Amino acid sequence: MNQLELIGLVFVIVFFGLMLTLAILSRTRPVRQFREIQAFTRLRHAVGLAVEAGNRLHLSIGRGNLIGPQSAVAFVGLTVLDRIARSTMVSDRPPVVTSGEGAISVLSQDSLRGASRAIGAEFDPLRGRLTGLTPFSYVAGTLPVIYDEDVGANLFIGSFGSELALMNEAGERAGSLTLAGTDNLSGQAVLYATAEEPLIGEETYASGAYLGAGAMHIASLRAQDISRWVIISLILLGALLKLIGVL
Known part of the structure; x- marks a missing residue:
């Protein structure tokens, strides 16, 4: 398994874990309206x-x-x-x-x-x-x-x-x-x-x-939103570090 495949596998595992967590939390917290x-x-x-x-x-x-x-x-x-x-x-x-x-x-x-x-x-x-x-x-x-x-x-x-x-x-x-x-x-x-x-x-x-x-379908949407913000934050952080000469 090369590095790219390993990163993809880790992302899938983390995303699935996030979905499970959000699905469990949705049982005790009200779900926001879409x-x-x-x-x-x-x-x-x-x-x-x-x-x-x-x-x-x-x-x-x-x-x-x-x-x-x-x-x-x-x-x-x-x-x-x-x-x-x-x-x-x-x-x-x-x-x-x-x-x-x-x-x-x-x-x-x-x-x-x-x-x-x-x-x-x-x-x-x-x-x-x-x-x-x-x-x-x-x-x-x-x-x-x-x-x-x-x-x-x-x-x-x-x-x-x-x-x-x-x-x-x-x-x-x-x-x-x-x-x-x-x-x-x-x-x-x-x-x-x-x-x-x-x-x-x-x-x-x-x-x-x-x-x-079902709850997993709702959790998948919330997990996608969280993943987007994480990726956007990493892109902005990388651009900032590149701008100041750290990278």
């Missing part, structure tokens, strides 16, 4: 409509895999699915999930099965669908869900490229809310221009905390 993100406010409203008015929610988790850099945003999508499924499974039209990768499709079905079991409802495996393995076959399989299944809101949270523009346009044509977030830079550029409620940058990774997924 800044409002309009996308999550509208999402909570859409969840309420799904239960009261019978509108279906459609969540698309993208084409990321679980063993590479795209795994982070894939797990974010699965976390959002778990929270939404538990809130809307009692609706006349339970949520439907589309994805473009086999393992994610299996995990999405497992999340839906767990939510169904929690309320004693019957599980329908067709609610978790693998719609295509290439970008445009994935979109082609997803568009009928947006157009034909009385969807009130579309959530696109996962790894998407420029094909996301076609899905956002379909949601707009169908008159449904589109909320989108991705880790892909070209996908972020597209969703910023086409999505009704885009999640930019780290807002996507904050989804679990804003949807009440």
Whole structure:
């Protein structure tokens, strides 16, 4: 293990320890309110409509895999699915999930099965669908869900490229809310221009905390804030020491 890998390992261990500490402290201290993100406010409203008015929610988790850099945003999508499924499974039209990768499709079905079991409802495996393995076959399989299944809101949270523009346009044509977030830079550029409620940058990774997924999700945001201030302080200190000739 070289020096750079060792530094990275130490950082991960320290960050995880900080998350655990903050999660434990949050049990005895009130949690500060997060800044409002309009996308999550509208999402909570859409969840309420799904239960009261019978509108279906459609969540698309993208084409990321679980063993590479795209795994982070894939797990974010699965976390959002778990929270939404538990809130809307009692609706006349339970949520439907589309994805473009086999393992994610299996995990999405497992999340839906767990939510169904929690309320004693019957599980329908067709609610978790693998719609295509290439970008445009994935979109082609997803568009009928947006157009034909009385969807009130579309959530696109996962790894998407420029094909996301076609899905956002379909949601707009169908008159449904589109909320989108991705880790892909070209996908972020597209969703910023086409999505009704885009999640930019780290807002996507904050989804679990804003949807009440658990103390560790909230602790991760607080740990990120602390890490930023530590890094900024070290940069300023280094610049000052360089200026006065110590370094």
